Amino acid sequence: MGKNLTKRSEDYSKWYNELVVKANLAENSAVRGCMVIKPYGFAIWEKMQAALDKMFKETGHENAYFPLFVPKSLFEAEEKNAEGFAKECAVVTHYRLQNDPDKPGKLRVDPNAKLEEELVVRPTSEAIIWNTYKGWIQSYRDLPLLINQWANVVRWEMRTRLFLRTAEFLWQEGHTAHATEAEAIEETERMNGVYAEFAEEHMAMPVIQGVKTESERFAGAVETYCIEALMQDGKALQAGTSHFLGQNFAKAFDVKFATKEGKQEHVWATSWGVSTRLMGALIMTHSDDNGLVLPPKLAPIQVVIVPIYKGLEQLDVISEKVEPLVKELRAKGISVKFDNRDTHKPGFKFNEYELKGVPVRLAIGQRDLENGTYEVARRDTLEKETVPMDDVVAKIEFLLEDIQTNMYQKAHSFREENITEVETYEEFKKVLEEKGGFISAHWDGTNETEEKIKNDTKATIRCIPLDAENKEGKCMVTGKLSSKRVLFAKAY
């Protein structure tokens, strides 16, 4: 039984959708736009969560939990945020169902159970959290306030895709309050840096750190930092954002603190988040026509061992060899599965673990027993070799590190090959159409030009890279002076 996966070169989008479902990561549910995250997909997300949560705690943050619902009126407080977020959302208007008197066995909304004020299912939690912080912050001694929440949020998206854009998704949202502007900006940058480190170290996914242009900024933010990654089809994906909110929310919710000198001042705020969208980014960065390719640091199963045998007696002999190895690997913190199911053939299992992206696969059959070897295959390059049993643990340890590094390097090379500098708009359009990827170009800094480019080509400014050189040039569209290049791409 093959994997029957559409090839990336044929239809990248179809390949992605099929892979998510066939690798048992997620599926659509009975609720429009909401997904079910299946155990294998959720196990990867749990590994992401654990790594991120550790990094948040190491940078001084604590977790808390705020309500799922936001009263409509709280959204009215911060105008821009309301414009950006309170619109396409799930609205709770009633608090009771009752038996439908006209249709036996059916339920209906109880018309007498209408809420006085509608509740919005949180699309993001700035409003409810800043309304709460008002009670928590009185003095400079209460600052900085460094809080994160892991939660589900809902945005009523019309066109949804598993992991990439769903009506409900899981995320974390950090919300911090500071005594000074400088501290808040430092925090915003720090957390964007944490995201970049996570993406590169754990997901093996190179990212570019930058800031958004005004039109791409978070609604209510003064500055939005982001990490941008490049997918294999040449489209960019925004993988995380970190916002410097200035005093906008503090003013909207009247959150002031007494300074050391006894003055009353509004606090300075940040918020930052990554979501289950990272799952989409992970899949599209590394996977191939045979299925998922997972970086060892995020793989729920790092090593799988498949026995090749005739008859249960031989399986017993193999099991005797394998079990001490399993034990030894587990003691080293390596997640290993010995797939001794007698209901499936080795070929079926090989396919399954290739599809599921297990980084290292061991096979052991009659000849290996005779020679004291394992066949060791790595998922990233599909290379196989025969390894003496005595060396297999060291080999596995080496491979888990090497695969992690190799995956990063491969993705990094691809990314570097797909950043093109252009000088003219003609060149820009040509590269965009023929090659895709990031295009580095001069832009005059106006919303109008940005809008024109988007309308002409569907490409947007992904970010102004933090490490962009200050080097004068001329806007490719208007010819006006520009102080640095920005990165354009079509994006998810």
Next chain:
Amino acid sequence: MGKNLTKRSEDYSKWYNELVVKANLAENSAVRGCMVIKPYGFAIWEKMQAALDKMFKETGHENAYFPLFVPKSLFEAEEKNAEGFAKECAVVTHYRLQNDPDKPGKLRVDPNAKLEEELVVRPTSEAIIWNTYKGWIQSYRDLPLLINQWANVVRWEMRTRLFLRTAEFLWQEGHTAHATEAEAIEETERMNGVYAEFAEEHMAMPVIQGVKTESERFAGAVETYCIEALMQDGKALQAGTSHFLGQNFAKAFDVKFATKEGKQEHVWATSWGVSTRLMGALIMTHSDDNGLVLPPKLAPIQVVIVPIYKGLEQLDVISEKVEPLVKELRAKGISVKFDNRDTHKPGFKFNEYELKGVPVRLAIGQRDLENGTYEVARRDTLEKETVPMDDVVAKIEFLLEDIQTNMYQKAHSFREENITEVETYEEFKKVLEEKGGFISAHWDGTNETEEKIKNDTKATIRCIPLDAENKEGKCMVTGKLSSKRVLFAKAY
């Protein structure tokens, strides 16, 4: 500054509410009935989650995530469950807000954005999950299906109390599918046992395992197992439930599997859950008039060290002594805080950590420096002693174990003293009024008698204990034959 906590003997309920807020565990939010779980409270909940999650995984379960929303029609599928759960709930009827044309700056529901079918915010997820399982289960090879989800749920409670009863709460819900009735019952019992073990080993809270009577059963269950704990005010608290669902949900959602023999059969189901209600149980089991008392296994800070000094120079000398100790304790996996804040006096700090239930407190001042000692205080008994610096690590390790054990034993003694066997209904009412606690009595097994007792006294049957002796007796109300005693109590 004292803690100004109401005494338990004065007003237990007020004591509880004050403690939850003053110890920074949780507070009410702007949304009726929904709480904010503050960082200190959430840190305890995270420890509970981690311990439970580990136990679930060790018993073969995997985590997944299902949608927040349940289409109304799915609730209609399982009649009893709909009766029990789909009624008092948050109902999403619209998917958009818009600027109110009549009130500038205000938002209103967009009347054109009405959902075709209302969505219920999950009060529990059997309906959406079983609707999904239909696609996952075809053959006996797909069974057992052992899945857990950590999620928020919403039930529109009219009278709410922090942690004990809130409109939104956090919980885990296990949902499993099995090939045989016996396996499903075994799973139901296993998970109730996991809950009991968690309560006793981690929360230091003794529980009684039992089954519910028909009238107290989960809506849609064939049998509901539970763990019941006793609070210090003599009221019982249901701390977790595990349900054997028979084939009710499989039939409602038409989930069948092919047996080894090729027959089509409906699968057998269980579900089981514990929630942030456990936080309420933890607080009410152990805490005292000085504040929280936390078992070491769940304490976010296990050891706090408070320096007593005059001038920052002396603080430096103390810090030099303390820092290697902090390092040594952390290396042993002990969570320790050195509170060297110069903005607060030692007395303030002592009060604060007593209020927050930190199990072990060390103090170190001038005399300790001279003598090479620490003052070591344990939170459970408030005992203090002077310990040579060389012995302090061993002392702390001893105390963390001893406090855990002592707290369990204290709660267990209290519980045992407050189980009273009665023979007559007069005696029952007298004990209930004067003493409270669990009352063990014979009952004729009918809903009518149970209902009468509840109406007369507000006491309910908490459970039929699993270890109840089969010993004939007469129902205390009707005098009819009864085969075993059941446990009554007033309950949270």
